[in-house]
Amino acid sequence: MHSILVLFLFALFAIISARPSEPTIFNPDGTPKSSKRDVSLADLEGLTRNSRDRSGKAGDPPEKYFHESTFDAHYDGRFASTTLRRDERLMHLRSLVRSYLSTMQSIGAETWIMHGSLLGWWWNKRIMPWDSDIDVQVSEPALKYLASYYNMTVHTFKDAEAFGEEEGELIKEERKYLLEINPHYDNPSTDDYMNVIDARWIDTTTGLYIDITALRVNRTAPTHNGRRPSRSPPRTTSEPTRLYCKDMHQYLSNQIFPLRDTTFEGVPAKVPYAYQELLIEEYGGDSLVDTVFKKEYHFFDQGKQEWVPMTTKMVQKLMEEDRDAEAEILKEELSKMARQRGKKPSRKPKNEKDYKLTIDRNTDERT
Ligand SMILES: *[C@@H]1O[C@H](CO)[C@@H](O)[C@H](O)[C@H]1NC(C)=O
Numbered sequence: 001m002h003s004i005l006v007l008f009l010f011a012l013f014a015i016i017s018a019r020p021s022e023p024t025i026f027n028p029d030g031t032p033k034s035s036k037r038d039v040s041l042a043d044l045e046g047l048t049r050n051s052r053d054r055s056g057k058a059g060d061p062p063e064k065y066f067h068e069s070t071f072d073a074h075y076d077g078r079f080a081s082t083t084l085r086r087d088e089r090l091m092h093l094r095s096l097v098r099s100y101l102s103t104m105q106s107i108g109a110e111t112w113i114m115h116g117s118l119l120g121w122w123w124n125k126r127i128m129p130w131d132s133d134i135d136v137q138v139s140e141p142a143l144k145y146l147a148s149y150y151n152m153t154v155h156t157f158k159d160a161e162a163f164g165e166e167e168g169e170l171i172k173e174e175r176k177y178l179l180e181i182n183p184h185y186d187n188p189s190t191d192d193y194m195n196v197i198d199a200r201w202i203d204t205t206t207g208l209y210i211d212i213t214a215l216r217v218n219r220t221a222p223t224h225n226g227r228r229p230s231r232s233p234p235r236t237t238s239e240p241t242r243l244y245c246k247d248m249h250q251y252l253s254n255q256i257f258p259l260r261d262t263t264f265e266g267v268p269a270k271v272p273y274a275y276q277e278l279l280i281e282e283y284g285g286d287s288l289v290d291t292v293f294k295k296e297y298h299f300f301d302q303g304k305q306e307w308v309p310m311t312t313k314m315v316q317k318l319m320e321e322d323r324d325a326e327a328e329i330l331k332e333e334l335s336k337m338a339r340q341r342g343k344k345p346s347r348k349p350k351n352e353k354d355y356k357l358t359i360d361r362n363t364d365e366r367t
């Protein structure tokens, strides 16, 4: 029995070490070219067009590993010098998620979409046009695997290979994406709040990135049989374990596993098992049925199966409705105030004389 296990592990090890190594901008043994702990602009020679570092490093606490740009928290300031136009952003985000999902699939790292991206998937398997980022999670073993073999690796991806996309919505040139793993990834404590992002997938052309967070087993939570939970959550639906991310989100293992196979933005993707329950928990039941998204002036076109911007007329109508609703609320408030003024004082009279006085006062008020 044991010898079979040893043989199996040996074979596994052989397979892993036989993997073709990815191009890396760091030494083959994984040590950085510089002695600095984080990756500065100078270390990224050849990978960025930026001549000046626009990362917010200077203003960040020294314990924080990832630095957002000084001009916008959704961009990496080592690669970007400005934000994209809002109408351009979507196409870059789509390419970003396709490159990420395709790469993770081909290297065998388990990942799935969550939060806003999951809501977009629910409607039409796409990013919602007003979304400014993409939300994904990985399993703990997947994060360990990425940290061990893929930190600071550069991956090329050509969007034109994605199917189901119209010409003009695709990024034509081949792009380079950087996978960077937070060295604090092996600190499971939520007290390490400066490093809740375990890894990043960065578009080296635009500076847009995907935050990657690992879903971890809560090893302090009690289990059914009283034993400590194992590192990998059970893949069955019975006896769920508690899971969490360093960003404080908590789940039960049977809400996430077994993952479901699907597509997102035209490429193979995975979603959590109880996606509907998770979406209702996070965004409320209306988010799954409301075809009007007022806040962003979009509506879901059933024919096109797409979120489209409202016409000027629709926006005007919506504003009129809002005004009417506000007027209605105001009217109600006023009549409530009037009713309250007409009410008897709630103070209980102490004796008969007081009681008489109160009655008199009320009668006065009414006349
Ligand atoms: C990834 O590489 C960078 C650059 O060398 C380094 O600062 C960081 O600590 C590495 N992360 C891990 C998980 O080793």
Ligand SMILES: *[C@@H]1O[C@H](CO)[C@@H](O)[C@H](O)[C@H]1NC(C)=O
Residues within 6 Å of the ligand: 190, 218, 219, 220, 221, 222, 242, 243, 244, 250
């Ligand atoms: C782990 O589970 C315990 C017990 O349910 C809970 O109090 C704690 O907040 C959980 N920890 C995390 C990091 O979610």
